[in-house]
Amino acid sequence: MATLHTRSAARLMIAPSVLLLLAWMIVPLALTIYFSLLRYNLLMPGMEEFAGLTNYTYFLTDPAFFQAIFNTLAIVIGVLFITVVGGIALALLLDQQMFGQGIVRILVIAPFLIMPTVAALVWKNMFMNPVNGLFAWLAKLVGLQPFDFLANAPLFSIILIVAWQWLPFATLILLTALQSLDEEQKEAAQMDGAGAWSRFVYLVLPHLSRAITVVILIQTIFLLSVFAEILVTTNGGPGTQSTNLTFLVYAQALLQFDVGGASAGGIIAVILANIVAFFLMRMIGKTLEA
Amino acid sequence: MARNVSTQRKLLTTVVAWTIAILIFFPILWTFLTSFKTEAQAIASPPVFLFFDWTTENYFEVQSRSDYFKHFMNSVVVSFGSTLLGLVIAIPSAWAMAFAPTKRTKDVLMWMLSTKMMPPVGVLVPMYLIFRNTGLLDTRTGLVIVLTLINLPIIIWMLYTYFKEIPGEILEAARMDGASLAKEIVYVLTPMAIPGIASTLLLNIILAWNEAFWTLNLSAAKAAPLTAFIASYSSPEGLFYAKLSAASTMAIAPILILGWFSQKQLVRGLTFGAVK
Numbered sequence: 001m002a003t004l005h006t007r008s009a010a011r012l013m014i015a016p017s018v019l020l021l022l023a024w025m026i027v028p029l030a031l032t033i034y035f036s037l038l039r040y041n042l043l044m045p046g047m048e049e050f051a052g053l054t055n056y057t058y059f060l061t062d063p064a065f066f067q068a069i070f071n072t073l074a075i076v077i078g079v080l081f082i083t084v085v086g087g088i089a090l091a092l093l094l095d096q097q098m099f100g101q102g103i104v105r106i107l108v109i110a111p112f113l114i115m116p117t118v119a120a121l122v123w124k125n126m127f128m129n130p131v132n133g134l135f136a137w138l139a140k141l142v143g144l145q146p147f148d149f150l151a152n153a154p155l156f157s158i159i160l161i162v163a164w165q166w167l168p169f170a171t172l173i174l175l176t177a178l179q180s181l182d183e184e185q186k187e188a189a190q191m192d193g194a195g196a197w198s199r200f201v202y203l204v205l206p207h208l209s210r211a212i213t214v215v216i217l218i219q220t221i222f223l224l225s226v227f228a229e230i231l232v233t234t235n236g237g238p239g240t241q242s243t244n245l246t247f248l249v250y251a252q253a254l255l256q257f258d259v260g261g262a263s264a265g266g267i268i269a270v271i272l273a274n275i276v277a278f279f280l281m282r283m284i285g286k287t288l289e290a
Numbered sequence: 291m292a293r294n295v296s297t298q299r300k301l302l303t304t305v306v307a308w309t310i311a312i313l314i315f316f317p318i319l320w321t322f323l324t325s326f327k328t329e330a331q332a333i334a335s336p337p338v339f340l341f342f343d344w345t346t347e348n349y350f351e352v353q354s355r356s357d358y359f360k361h362f363m364n365s366v367v368v369s370f371g372s373t374l375l376g377l378v379i380a381i382p383s384a385w386a387m388a389f390a391p392t393k394r395t396k397d398v399l400m401w402m403l404s405t406k407m408m409p410p411v412g413v414l415v416p417m418y419l420i421f422r423n424t425g426l427l428d429t430r431t432g433l434v435i436v437l438t439l440i441n442l443p444i445i446i447w448m449l450y451t452y453f454k455e456i457p458g459e460i461l462e463a464a465r466m467d468g469a470s471l472a473k474e475i476v477y478v479l480t481p482m483a484i485p486g487i488a489s490t491l492l493l494n495i496i497l498a499w500n501e502a503f504w505t506l507n508l509s510a511a512k513a514a515p516l517t518a519f520i521a522s523y524s525s526p527e528g529l530f531y532a533k534l535s536a537a538s539t540m541a542i543a544p545i546l547i548l549g550w551f552s553q554k555q556l557v558r559g560l561t562f563g564a565v566k
Contacts, residue, residue: 006390006471007390007392009386009390009471010386010387010389010390010392011386013382013383013385013386014382014383014386014387014398016379016382016383017379017380017383017402017442017446018383018398020379020439020442021402021405021439021442021443024405024439025405025408027416028413028416028417028420029408029412029413031413031415031416031419031420032412032413032415032416035415035416090310093303093306093307093310094307096295096300096303096307097295097300097303098300098303098304098307098308099300099301099304100304100308101307103311104307104308104311105553106550106553107311107312107314107315108310108311108314108315109549109550109553109556110314110315110318110546110549110550111314111315111317111318112549112556113496113500113542113545113546113548113549113550114318114500114542114546115499115500115502115516115517115520115541115542115545116500116502116517117502117506117517117518117520117521117524118321118520118538118541118542119317121520121521121523121524121534121538122317122318122320122321122534122535122538123317124524125531125534126317126320126321126324126531126535127317132333132335132531134320134337137335137336137337140335141336164314164317167314168314169560172553172556172557173557173560173561176557214561218560218561221406221407224409225409225410225411225503227411227502227503227506228502228503228506228517228521231506231521231524232520232521232523232524233524245409245411246409246410246411246503249411249414249415250411250414250507253414253415253418254418254507259415259419262414262415263415263416265411266409266411266412266413266414266415267412269409269411269412270408270409270412272409273407273408273409273412274407277404277407
């Protein structure tokens, strides 16, 4: 079918994308590796020298690093848990017959379309602020002390904000998958006397497994790199309580101008992402092939 | 197909679903309402919901104080620019992979997807330095380049899944009738591919508009799009809730409207065609 002519034309057409992405993959990453082996601070130009693995030992023995790894994983797992469980529940609800379904869908999707800096600032100021926030007002209404969310539970608050942004994504994808479930199958199961719970466990959940896997994969990619929400709410603090790996590297590079140290951190982030991706791909490979 | 559920049950579902939907949407609604209040009303306790003196003053204030429109235009240029540039690069590639697949096409596609797995922070330092040394830091051009690169895999994947659905026989028929490759693309493929290209365009404008890692790190006062502009509100000075709300409303409204129109494509694009 494809002649020699079209085949070489095809190659020519793919080339720009492949070359661009290849350059984008290799050039900066090679530079990061190179910088990570140098003692290089922007405040001391001309003082660059080879430092071996010093940057790595420095980074890996920094207590902030372990806090950052913990926080990174906590954000990923916390948000995944809320969005997947909440997303399944919401998708099941939205799949029912109701009045005004279209509008309900639109309202539920909305948070996903909000830019991260807006979402985080709105939550920080208008909801979580211990003096003027709506939560403080609600707390006072029922006779409780207002709670300073971002000072006393910074990580939890950030997880909450990020989960709010991603819940619509999970819901939308799971709902789309749910709607492709054969109605007759459900009816057949019902006629065979399967209750709502067993229909959910044996029919709906297996049908959703592919979509759930996709949700987990895509969200993990983005959640490993949560940044803007931390920057505008807590700035990583108090201390390093809400600093994740992305934020730690950012602070090292653009606040302390330590190019070498930040590059080492960046490489560690890449390795971590690859480990996660490896397990995810294996897990997903199984479901996607089925 | 249509199951009949009792009206009672339908009413109950309606009430529950609407309540939850409004709760989820509430922060956006609240921002919208607050943007029309005075600063004093914005922090009033108990909060005022609908019965306040509506004012549009905040919108003018945001514009005159911080040149909102400049940042808005930055967002427009950066998101449209990167999306269009991405489409120009991606359309030929996706076309070739969809209609002249080789043994390696699947691998190339998977590899492209895998570039999205690289955490941006892994290349933050060199990108920052390259941008600084080439004068791209805090320019629209620089942001367009980076956003094109990070969204290119998604654009290619989306286009690929759309092109895949165009029957190849039609192209062959055109070829038999003596159409050249160029004619084939212009007269046969393009009209059929336009809906897919339009969806890809929409989704990528949304993604680029909301991108908040590179825009925050590689722009400052001059080229800052709305993501970075809004971030400047994180260190408040005095009463600012109403102004923050006005700025936020203007920043999210265009994309909210675009997004509502492209719900269906959203799913497909974001899952690389894995869920339709």
